[in-house]
Amino acid sequence: MTQVNVPTAGVALTAIGVALIREQESRRPDRLYDDPLASAFVDAARRDFVRTENGTARWERVEAVAEQFFAGRSVGVRLVDDQVAAAVAAGCRQIVLLGAGLDTRAYRMGLPADVTVYELDLPELFAFKEPVLRAAGATPTAQRHVLPIDLRTAWAVPLRERGFRPDQPTHWIDEGALAYLPPEDHRDTVAALTALSAPGSRFGLSRFAVDPDAAPYAELRRLVSGDDDAQAPPLDAGRPAEHWLVAHGWRTEFRAWDDMIVALGRDVAVNDPAVGVVLAERV
Numbered sequence: 001m002t003q004v005n006v007p008t009a010g011v012a013l014t015a016i017g018v019a020l021i022r023e024q025e026s027r028r029p030d031r032l033y034d035d036p037l038a039s040a041f042v043d044a045a046r047r048d049f050v051r052t053e054n055g056t057a058r059w060e061r062v063e064a065v066a067e068q069f070f071a072g073r074s075v076g077v078r079l080v081d082d083q084v085a086a087a088v089a090a091g092c093r094q095i096v097l098l099g100a101g102l103d104t105r106a107y108r109m110g111l112p113a114d115v116t117v118y119e120l121d122l123p124e125l126f127a128f129k130e131p132v133l134r135a136a137g138a139t140p141t142a143q144r145h146v147l148p149i150d151l152r153t154a155w156a157v158p159l160r161e162r163g164f165r166p167d168q169p170t171h172w173i174d175e176g177a178l179a180y181l182p183p184e185d186h187r188d189t190v191a192a193l194t195a196l197s198a199p200g201s202r203f204g205l206s207r208f209a210v211d212p213d214a215a216p217y218a219e220l221r222r223l224v225s226g227d228d229d230a231q232a233p234p235l236d237a238g239r240p241a242e243h244w245l246v247a248h249g250w251r252t253e254f255r256a257w258d259d260m261i262v263a264l265g266r267d268v269a270v271n272d273p274a275v276g277v278v279l280a281e282r283v
Contacts, residue, residue: 005127006048008058009226011180012125015101016045017220018073018175020066022104025074032078032264037104040136041129048128061223068216072268075261080175080204081109083279087171087202088115094170095142096120096159098151098189099177102129104138111142118164120155121177123148151177152185156192169200169282176206183239190240194248194282201282205245207254208275242278250280 007013023038025031049059084095084105093115097103100119105111117140119126126148145162149155160166172193178186193203210217242252256276258269 006045007124017066019102021070021073041102044132075266075268092169092171096172098174106140106142106144115142117142117144120147166196169198172203186239197282203280205278245280251283252278252280
């Protein structure tokens, strides 16, 4: 049995919860996507959790939080899948995941071999992820490069050193990692990806309204912080918004969440026309 080192606290822990969500979705007869590798991550994480003090109880808390986020988060995974497919069809041959977590799109989406996927995340995340993928004998259909790096550091240089070409259209993916960054680092990251984006590149900026003090979010913060006193994430002030993207050379289109989910047949409407995603294309 392969020894792994599962992240039991910190932002990397959120990736375990998302893997639980993808595993649950993949078991449904009406699944929105199929992720065969999700169960490998979940099984390895569960085994590693129970080796730690109070690990079983903590694992049960992770499962409970994942269940509370399942409905909306699982639909969100499918929406990003659709955006990836559309970007590849439009000619993007580079995909960069900012805070990749336990993402498996390079394996499960049947991406063409001439597409290159760059995964950026914390070193402790990949210390868990890569041994699990090797043990599962997983082979990506696209080219895949892993960059164990903190987004608060100068990540653009190592990205280019791994073969990234700023003269080629890129699809940038953020599924929530940037929200954990302080506003200044969030802004610097979006500025960096903008500087690396050739015409035709794509990026999505989420616009969601949540109550950070609601029970699921408060429990998620406690798990991430290791049950230390955890504050709500910083407000959006100082973070890039749609007007920032337009001013820096992106063409934008806002799509409301409730409009995007209609075809998926899931009861996750929020009844708020201001909630959704700003889809941006570099001009």
